[in-house]
Amino acid sequence: MNNPTFRNWQSVQKEVLRRIHARxxxxxxxxxxxxxxxxxxxxARTTVNRALRSLAESGLLDRRRKAGTRVASQPVARATxxxxxxxxxxxxxGQKYGYQLIEREEVIPPISISAAMAVETTQTLLxxxxxxxxxxxxxxxxxxxxxxxxxxxAAAESFKTVSANEWLLAHVxxxxxxxxxxxxxxxxxxxxxxxxxxxSALFTIxxxxxxxxxxxxxxxxxxxxxxxxRTVL
Amino acid sequence: MNNPTFRNWQSVQKEVLRRIHARxxxxxxxxxxxxxxxxxxxxARTTVNRALRSLAESGLLDRRRKAGTRVASQPVARATxxxxxxxxxxxxxGQKYGYQLIEREEVIPPISISAAMAVETTQTLLxxxxxxxxxxxxxxxxxxxxxxxxxxxAAAESFKTVSANEWLLAHVxxxxxxxxxxxxxxxxxxxxxxxxxxxSALFTIxxxxxxxxxxxxxxxxxxxxxxxxRTVL
DNA sequence: CAGTGGTCTAGACCACAGG
DNA sequence: CTGTGGTCTAGACCACTGG
Numbered sequence: 001m002n003n004p005t006f007r008n009w010q011s012v013q014k015e016v017l018r019r020i021h022a023r024x025x026x027x028x029x030x031x032x033x034x035x036x037x038x039x040x041x042x043x044a045r046t047t048v049n050r051a052l053r054s055l056a057e058s059g060l061l062d063r064r065r066k067a068g069t070r071v072a073s074q075p076v077a078r079a080t081x082x083x084x085x086x087x088x089x090x091x092x093x094g095q096k097y098g099y100q101l102i103e104r105e106e107v108i109p110p111i112s113i114s115a116a117m118a119v120e121t122t123q124t125l126l127x128x129x130x131x132x133x134x135x136x137x138x139x140x141x142x143x144x145x146x147x148x149x150x151x152x153x154a155a156a157e158s159f160k161t162v163s164a165n166e167w168l169l170a171h172v173x174x175x176x177x178x179x180x181x182x183x184x185x186x187x188x189x190x191x192x193x194x195x196x197x198x199x200s201a202l203f204t205i206x207x208x209x210x211x212x213x214x215x216x217x218x219x220x221x222x223x224x225x226x227x228x229x230r231t232v233l
Numbered sequence: 234m235n236n237p238t239f240r241n242w243q244s245v246q247k248e249v250l251r252r253i254h255a256r257x258x259x260x261x262x263x264x265x266x267x268x269x270x271x272x273x274x275x276x277a278r279t280t281v282n283r284a285l286r287s288l289a290e291s292g293l294l295d296r297r298r299k300a301g302t303r304v305a306s307q308p309v310a311r312a313t314x315x316x317x318x319x320x321x322x323x324x325x326x327g328q329k330y331g332y333q334l335i336e337r338e339e340v341i342p343p344i345s346i347s348a349a350m351a352v353e354t355t356q357t358l359l360x361x362x363x364x365x366x367x368x369x370x371x372x373x374x375x376x377x378x379x380x381x382x383x384x385x386x387a388a389a390e391s392f393k394t395v396s397a398n399e400w401l402l403a404h405v406x407x408x409x410x411x412x413x414x415x416x417x418x419x420x421x422x423x424x425x426x427x428x429x430x431x432x433s434a435l436f437t438i439x440x441x442x443x444x445x446x447x448x449x450x451x452x453x454x455x456x457x458x459x460x461x462x463r464t465v466l
Numbered sequence: 467c468a469g470t471g472g473t474c475t476a477g478a479c480c481a482c483a484g485g
Numbered sequence: 486c487t488g489t490g491g492t493c494t495a496g497a498c499c500a501c502t503g504g
Contacts, residue, residue, distance in 0.1 A: 008473070021406045033489060044475045049490075059315070065482045066489045075402060077316040079412050082292070082309045169308060173254045177466035179312050183416035183434040183458075201416040201434035209466075225416075233410035233442075241492070266470060277494045282471075298501045299470045 006041040013051035015041070020060065020071050028073035031061075079231050083179070083205070085166050086142075086221075090134045098133030101160050102193070106148070113145050116208060117215035126154055128164045131193060137224070138194045144219040151216060165219070168209075174216050177209040181229070190222060200225045239274040246284035248274070253293065253304050261306035264294075312464050316412070316438070318399050319375075319454075323367045331366030334393050335426070339381070346378050349441060350448035359387055361397045364426055370457070371427045377452040384449060398452070401442075407449050410442040414462070423455060433458045 006012045019025045031037075034052065038045040052069060055061045059078040063069045090097045108114075109125045119125070126146040132139045144164050148155045151172050159167065184204045191198040203223040209216045239245045252258045264270075267285065271278040285302060288294045292311040295303045323330045341347075342358045352358070359379040365372045377397050381388045384405050392400065417437045424431040438454040 021408065023406070027403065035489090044477095045490095046476090046492095047474065049492090050473085053491090063490065064484090065491075066484050066487080068489060073403075074318060074321065077410070077412070079314045079316060081312045081314060083312060084309050085307060088307065170260065170306075173256070175254065177310070179310070179464055179466060181414055181436070181462040182460065183436040183456075185432075185434040199418075199432050199434075201418040201432075203414070203416040223416075227415065228439075229414040231412055233412055268470090277496095278471095279473095279495090280493065282473090283492085286472090296471065297503090298472075299468080299503050301470060 006043055009047045009050040012041055012048055025071050027071050029071050031069050033068055077233050079233055081231050085169055086132045086140060087166055095134040098136055099163050100131045102131060103129040104159055109145055117218050128159055130163055139224055141193055141222040144217060146217045147215050150214045168217055172216060174209045174211050180206045194224050196225050203227045239276055242280045242283040245274055245281055258304050260304050262304050264302050266301055310466050312466055314464050318402055319365045319373060320399055328367040331369055332396050333364045335364060336362040337392055342378055350451050361392055363396055372457055374426055374455040377450060379450045380448050383447045401450055405449060407442045407444045413439045427457050429458050436460045
């Protein structure tokens with residue numbers, strides 16, 4: 001049984017993947033415990049643990065103390081998306097980045113915004129609207145609210161040349177956030193700004209960013225028609 | 234220096250996060266090496282490694298041999314999406330799942346499909362169109378192509394009661410895939426099936442699944458207006 | 467070439483939860 | 486209560502890569 005072929009966790013993982021894939025270990029099946037696998041593979045239990053833990057993180061295995069390790073019966077596809085700064089996205093594709101500030105105002109937001117950001121309905125927020133361009137063509141429309149009580153330094157920024165998207169990521173820390181992807185129909189105003197037909201289907205990212213229970217910023221990004229967000233599984 | 238507070242990798246990670254967050258280690262900064270941190274925290278280097286590796290995987294740190302570990306200067310937001318079986322998605326929200334097969338045929342696909350799936354232009358594929366419902370309301374429209382040379386058992390499935398979405402995940406292994414999210418305008422046909430206005434903005438998932446360089450299936454999922462895909466950061 | 471992260475090992479103790 | 490995964494340790498060697 002002592003198989004000298006598996007000397008590192010990657011090779012162990014590869015072999016485990018092979019067995020799952022070949023249905024030697026079918027979905028839902030209990031696989032041998034770490035100690036047994038370590039003996040079979042001729043390596044330390046730590047190494048087996050590393051391989052299996054990694055597979056569990058990607059959703060292929062289901063591990064529970066005492067219950068052991070099972071092949072996931074419904075293999076969830078876990079996609080990892082990297083949401084970068086818009087400028088970086090554009091430049092990575094070799095296009096020229098452009099930026100235009102449309103509006104900047106400090107106002108009391110609609111109830112829907114103050115509620116989502118958990119601020120008093122009477123509190124003033126900084127409202128920014130801006131357009132991102134790729135090779136001089138409209139790329140994305142940014143509509144953002146910033147909590148200037150939490151980020152007072154934002155009040156001094158004009159955001160005329162640096163987008164709020166970029167400035168915030170570089171200057172303001174956050175602890176966690178929520179993000180939602182959806183599709184929205186372009187309003188007349190939006191379609192004019194993005195230079196597309198009215199009612200075009202726009203890929204949309206809504207994002208709410210928190211710093212320890214205080215909302216930092218809420219942003220809605222509307223991408224020009226045709227935009228895709230891609231990743232591998 | 235020997236601080237007895239940090240006994241496990243989670244607490245080490247938490248402290249590192251605190252320092253990043255408090256800008257004690259600003260973006261781009263080189264942080265102490267593992268051995269030094271281990272001494273400071275009073276734990277083994279392995280434990281520090283575990284904490285830092287995990288942060289690097291989530292994009293907060295940038296690690297390179299010899300060069301050391303740096304705080305990411307452009308913290309990429311890395312969102313993890315779980316793409317489950319549609320039925321599971323609906324039932325998890327306490328709704329009743331429904332399924333209707335619209336069309337099932339074995340035909341030679343359009344060039345765009347055969348090219349994407351890297352099959353001969355003359356090869357017949359299984360084409361499935363189906364509707365998923367939540368509480369009897371249209372939820373998503375599935376348009377799928379299956380490579381019956383790779384999955385011959387699919388040719389014997391009627392897909393009248395079990396969706397291809399679910400059947401494939403349970404019966405057909407795959408090694409990797411590509412996924413893309415976008416927004417599309419509903420065609421007249423689509424809008425009738427989904428019972429929504431024509432030209433509605435539909436959230437779209439395109440997915441191509443491979444088994445070792447052979448395409449298994451290509452699917453386009455069009456979700457009814459209002460659908461959101463959510464996750465946390 | 468030398469410093470850094472990447473990994474392996476053997477052994478140990480612990481936390482959790484199934485039976 | 487007991488088996489399983491989760492983790493820590495100390496020490497070691499290795500792989501990569503910056504200077």
